[in-house]
Amino acid sequence: MAQLPTELKGWIESNADDLDERADGAASILPRLAGADVLRIGVPRAQGGLGGHINDVVGAIADVSSHSLAAGFVFWGHRTFIEYLLQSPNERLRDRLLPDLLSGRRAGGTGLSNAMKFLSGVEALQIKAAAQDGVRTVTGKLPWVTNLRVAGFDVAAAVQGEGGSTPFVASLSSDSGGVKRSPDLALMGMRASSTAAVDLDGVRVNEDDIIHPDAGVWLPQVRPAFLGLQCAMSIGLARRSLAETELRLNKNRDVLAAEVDALSRDLDVAEGQLAAGLLDARFIAAPAPLFRIRLQLAAIVSGAVQLELAASGGQAYLSEPGRSFQRRLREAAFVPIITPSLVQLKTVLREHERRQAIVETA
Structure with missing residues (x-):
């Protein structure tokens, strides 16, 4: 496994039980990961990263998870959202969001659990798009997403296109009107993972928010x-x-x-x-x-x-x-x-x- 910086490893190890049992340490995890530069692993240097391959990211998340699965869960959710941007053709979206994600100033949530089940034929998409007078909005619910920091987050969501058209994947901001985060879910453990639900009610989405036009x-x-x-x-x-x-x-x-x-x-x-x-x-x-x-x-x-x-x-x-x-x-x-x-x-x-x-x- 990848070797964590000593200071980060010590902090996670000494706080692991509290991160599992209490929610009040949630705000500390992402800044700690960012401060140790582990969020930059596997991100091209030209885009502010340290370079490397996705396997290097696997090693880093495994190392964090060996000390605390709550911290590993946050790392997974955040770094997976970053990966969505890296694999998106939307350069403007990537350039807009990536600096704050890599620095830990902003949290990223994967939000695509429903989409992965949709891809495997397990369930239908839960978020629907509508369009009126040239304005596209999305409505629905993400019932379980990690790393939804109260201070601000962006979350990926797969959306059924308006009128049954092609599903697409969008990035939705906690700052947008119609985005409502629930209180943290009452989990048995991993309470500091900022895991919550998101209700979407007529959230405006434009082309700059599209991760990919064809889910x-x-x-x-x-x-x-x-x-x-x-x-x-x-x-x-x-x-x-x-x-x-x-x-x-x-x-x-x-x-x-x-x-x-x-x-x-x-x-x-x-x-x-x-x-x-x-x-x-x-x-x-x-x-x-x-x-x-x-x-x-x-x-x-x-x-x-x-x-x-x-x-x-x-x-x-x-x-x-x-x-x-x-x-x-x-x-x-x-x-x-x-x-x-x-x-x-x-x-x-x-x-x-x-x-x-x-x-x-x-």
Whole structure:
């Protein structure tokens, strides 16, 4: 994994439990990430970044997530929105938003969970466009978006075109009329992730706000980054739980060593498959292997946390000695439900395999 600056790593580690349990640290996460320049990883130097590849971003998000999934979740949401701009043909939008995003002055939310389910045929788009007298507006709801900082945010949304026309992807500003952020959702954990809902009521959208005019063309291109960076959260959490388990493999619990080694090998393989697929862009045309990697990583996270519990024994169930483990247990419970959820991915893969079987027998 990428190495975090020592100061950032120390801050996240010392605040991880509070970031999980309390919302009042939410305003600190993004400025801390920006101050360490990790938001610039994988962004071209010509656009204010440090250069590098999307795999470098995976490493950085994994490293942050190994200390706090709340911070990793914010990092994922923000950096994924940046990736949308990097892959957008709209240079004016990119030039307008990117400086404040890279500096942490402004938050970015992915907002495309519904769109990714739409792309896989799981559900219809929840935001609709209308046009009157040459003015385009959008109305609908984003029920669950992270990194919606109260101080100001921009969020991506896939919109059904007016009159059933081509769906498009737009960037919507918290400063725009008709954009209303809910209070933070009452999550079981990761309370400092600024996760909320957004109601959109007649929000004006012009050409300068369009990330891409054709969601059906653009979403498959950006989906590998969306899911690949999401996988980084699982990688970081699994690595940390396995490392904590190894620290506890004394003479009374060394019976777990073989299971730790096997799970670590599985994690290495999954990481390698993810990196290779992101490097050669194979997931754009063939997303099913990426879905399977996401499923496998979720299983590895679950196994790693259970091994940490077994190695920790009764101390894990005590409030103070087990506080950090209990946080990781809550974090692991979140992994299966991040959109697309494991149930949604399994549903899509089942349909993919059914169609493939029909083709092969035809």
